[in-house]
Amino acid sequence: MERKDWPLWEVFVRSKAGLSHKHSGSLHAPDAEMAISNARDVYTRRNEGVSIWVVESKHIHSTLETDSESMFDPNEDKIYRHPTFYDIPDEVGHM
Amino acid sequence: MSETDLQTIFDRKIENEVKIEPKDWMPDAYRKNVLRQMAQHAHSEVVGMLPEGNWITRAPSMRRKVALLAKIQDEAGHGLYLYSAAETLGTDRERLVLDLLEGKAKYSSIFNYPALTWADIGAVGWLVDGAAIVNQIMLQKTSYGPYSRAMIRICKEESFHQRQGYEILLTLCRGTEEQKAMAQDALNRFWWPSLMMFGPSDKDSPHSAQSMAWKVKRMGNDDLRQKFIDQTVKQADFLGLTIPDPDLKWNEEKGQYDWGQIDWEEFYNVIKGNGPCNKERLAARQAAYDNGAWVREAATAYANKRAQRRDKDAA
Amino acid sequence: MEQKEALFNYLLRLADNAAILGHKLSEWCGHGPELEEDIAIINTALDLLGHARSLYTYAGEVEGKGRTEDDLAFLRIEREYKNALITELPNGHYGDTIARQYLFDQFNYLLFTELEKSSDETIAAIAAKAIKEIRYHLRRSIEWTLRLGDGTEESHNRIQESFDNIWAYTGDLFVEDVSDEEIIAAGIGPDLKALQPIWREKVKATLAEATLTIPEDGWMHSGSKEGRHTEHMGHILSELQYMQRAYPGCEW
Numbered sequence: 001m002e003r004k005d006w007p008l009w010e011v012f013v014r015s016k017a018g019l020s021h022k023h024s025g026s027l028h029a030p031d032a033e034m035a036i037s038n039a040r041d042v043y044t045r046r047n048e049g050v051s052i053w054v055v056e057s058k059h060i061h062s063t064l065e066t067d068s069e070s071m072f073d074p075n076e077d078k079i080y081r082h083p084t085f086y087d088i089p090d091e092v093g094h095m
Numbered sequence: 096m097s098e099t100d101l102q103t104i105f106d107r108k109i110e111n112e113v114k115i116e117p118k119d120w121m122p123d124a125y126r127k128n129v130l131r132q133m134a135q136h137a138h139s140e141v142v143g144m145l146p147e148g149n150w151i152t153r154a155p156s157m158r159r160k161v162a163l164l165a166k167i168q169d170e171a172g173h174g175l176y177l178y179s180a181a182e183t184l185g186t187d188r189e190r191l192v193l194d195l196l197e198g199k200a201k202y203s204s205i206f207n208y209p210a211l212t213w214a215d216i217g218a219v220g221w222l223v224d225g226a227a228i229v230n231q232i233m234l235q236k237t238s239y240g241p242y243s244r245a246m247i248r249i250c251k252e253e254s255f256h257q258r259q260g261y262e263i264l265l266t267l268c269r270g271t272e273e274q275k276a277m278a279q280d281a282l283n284r285f286w287w288p289s290l291m292m293f294g295p296s297d298k299d300s301p302h303s304a305q306s307m308a309w310k311v312k313r314m315g316n317d318d319l320r321q322k323f324i325d326q327t328v329k330q331a332d333f334l335g336l337t338i339p340d341p342d343l344k345w346n347e348e349k350g351q352y353d354w355g356q357i358d359w360e361e362f363y364n365v366i367k368g369n370g371p372c373n374k375e376r377l378a379a380r381q382a383a384y385d386n387g388a389w390v391r392e393a394a395t396a397y398a399n400k401r402a403q404r405r406d407k408d409a410a
Numbered sequence: 411m412e413q414k415e416a417l418f419n420y421l422l423r424l425a426d427n428a429a430i431l432g433h434k435l436s437e438w439c440g441h442g443p444e445l446e447e448d449i450a451i452i453n454t455a456l457d458l459l460g461h462a463r464s465l466y467t468y469a470g471e472v473e474g475k476g477r478t479e480d481d482l483a484f485l486r487i488e489r490e491y492k493n494a495l496i497t498e499l500p501n502g503h504y505g506d507t508i509a510r511q512y513l514f515d516q517f518n519y520l521l522f523t524e525l526e527k528s529s530d531e532t533i534a535a536i537a538a539k540a541i542k543e544i545r546y547h548l549r550r551s552i553e554w555t556l557r558l559g560d561g562t563e564e565s566h567n568r569i570q571e572s573f574d575n576i577w578a579y580t581g582d583l584f585v586e587d588v589s590d591e592e593i594i595a596a597g598i599g600p601d602l603k604a605l606q607p608i609w610r611e612k613v614k615a616t617l618a619e620a621t622l623t624i625p626e627d628g629w630m631h632s633g634s635k636e637g638r639h640t641e642h643m644g645h646i647l648s649e650l651q652y653m654q655r656a657y658p659g660c661e662w
């Protein structure tokens with residue numbers, strides 16, 4: 001059967017030129033055109049944005065909480081990826 | 096992972112102020128509690144559009160008209176943010192709305208009171224939004240992530256609501272005798288229902304203790320109510336209006352106001368459906384739902400056709 | 411007719427169009443087919459009320475009698491309101507509102523595109539700001555015309571009927587009188603007669619894309635430029651003016 005209510009969309013707004021789009025919230029719309037219009041009316045009424053992305057919520061895939069230990073913890077001890085891990089004498093100046 | 100392990104992780108998060116997110120494990124009772132609260136809050140925002148909406152076409156100046164319209168528009172947005180937050184727990188908006196229409200879900204009883212005069216628009220902004228803000232500031236720290244984020248966004252938008260309401264009353268109180276009387280009458284009718292917005296006393300509130308333990312709520316009903324009273328009295332004084340409570344007086348020792356008795360019988364009666372506008376409010380929501388059905392269907396049908404056409408063009 | 415008087419009349423027409431249509435749209439607040447749509451339609455209402463405010467304020471300046479936006483918006487008698495008849499028609503069902511909106515937006519878009527080039531600097535500035543919003547209104551009402559026209563059988567039939575019913579009010583948008591002659595001669599506003607065929611072509615194309623039939627140009631209502639309104643107008647004014655009439659001379 002055809003769904004009567006409109007599907008859910010996630011809205012991402014670029015707040016000003018040069019910044020990334022950031023998740024603002026969700027809304028319902030029958031299609032992408034209206035999702036964009038609605039996103040403009042719902043999430044940028046106070047000049048919050050200069051560009052909008054919308055994506056139907058069902059297309060978003062995410063990590064699971066139960067995986068989070070194996071996904072994210074292993075990076076905690078890889079401190080050699082951070083600049084402060086390396087000792088450079090002050091005389092060298094800013095690097 | 097066993098249920099007990101998951102429960103331990105959950106408990107530790109609550110203890111350490113780590114937000115619970117939609118895909119995280121959570122006890123069933125927590126899920127139900129948060130969902131009920133978010134849905135109820137969403138319904139309140141949307142039903143709350145109706146009493147104020149009653150005055151849009153009669154607003155007395157262009158400036159007031161656009162401010163009121165923008166304010167009510169925000170409330171629609173708040174309803175939308177909160178429905179979206181509720182939907183993260185797997186119940187979609189349509190189902191939530193049907194719960195409301197079928198009488199299975201509640202909304203704040205304050206919106207069952209009528210907006211009878213222009214001063215009521217001022218009183219609603221000042222007192223009803225004022226009380227809501229006290230509650231919502233607390234809820235910014237709620238333990239459920241999507242609810243907290245919705246609250247942060249909402250609180251940012253709320254600040255103009257209370258100010259526009261207060262400014263309406265201030266103008267009336269600086270106006271003619273008739274205008275000032277209109278303002279006093281609005282305060283007389285909205286004061287007690289506004290205090291009721293915080294719900295029954297914690298000792299009589301079925302969900303209060305558990306909600307506090309889960310940090311869904313961060314303050315009890317009685318403390319929130321007291322906070323609201325303490326901050327509102329001097330605002331009423333500034334307007335030169337009298338709060339309709341003969342027992343209201345400053346308690347130096349406690350550093351807060353003592354005040355009278357809420358008529359809880361009225362409170363429970365309105366919840367049960369015996370308020371001045373309960374029927375009208377639900378009927379209006381039902382009509383919007385019914386009259387919009389063919390429109391929503393048409394938009395879906397058109398979206399499907401357009402998608403098919405695009406697929407064909409691409410092929 | 412003096413140019414000042416013609417300009418005042420002209421500004422009132424523009425302002426009243428925006429004020430009355432904004433008023434009608436605002437009645438949808440809280441009653442729309444979906445929450446998102448409530449928010450969107452209120453946005454259009456707010457835009458129109460914004461246009462009305464700038465235009466009333468300027469009209470008051472042109473008149474030079476110290477009348478404010480509120481004096482003009484709230485305190486005239488019915489015959490002094492000059493909004494096009496189509497703007498005061500009842501909201502009806504959503505299809506009626508969309509049909510009314512599309513036909514008006516298409517007109518308003520063409521008109522304000524010309525007003526951007528007005529010899530009157532204030533009008534040109536107001537139009538330059540307003541046209542961005544009107545372009546968006548037009549896009550939205552076209553989208554909805556397509557959705558309802560080419561949606562379900564029910565929606566198709568409903569909105570076709572809406573267009574058929576409203577059609578007779580579109581002629582009134584293009585009627586010209588002595589004020590218009592002054593305005594055209596002074597390069598303040600466009601010749602509406604020249605806009606009409608362009609408007610018709612655009613409407614025809616949109617309706618065709620929406621699988622709808624453009625109604626026949628039969629007998630048309632008219633009278634708005636002389637302040638002869640439909641029976642609906644009096645009721646609009648009784649709400650709009652209620653406070654100002656009941657409590658004369660108050661600040662709000």
Ligand SMILES: [Fe+2]
Pocket residue numbers: 139140143170173224227
């Ligand atoms: Fe609210």
Ligand SMILES: [Fe+2]
Pocket residue numbers: 140169170173249253
């Ligand atoms: Fe709100």
Ligand SMILES: [Fe+2]
Pocket residue numbers: 170224253256
């Ligand atoms: Fe509010």
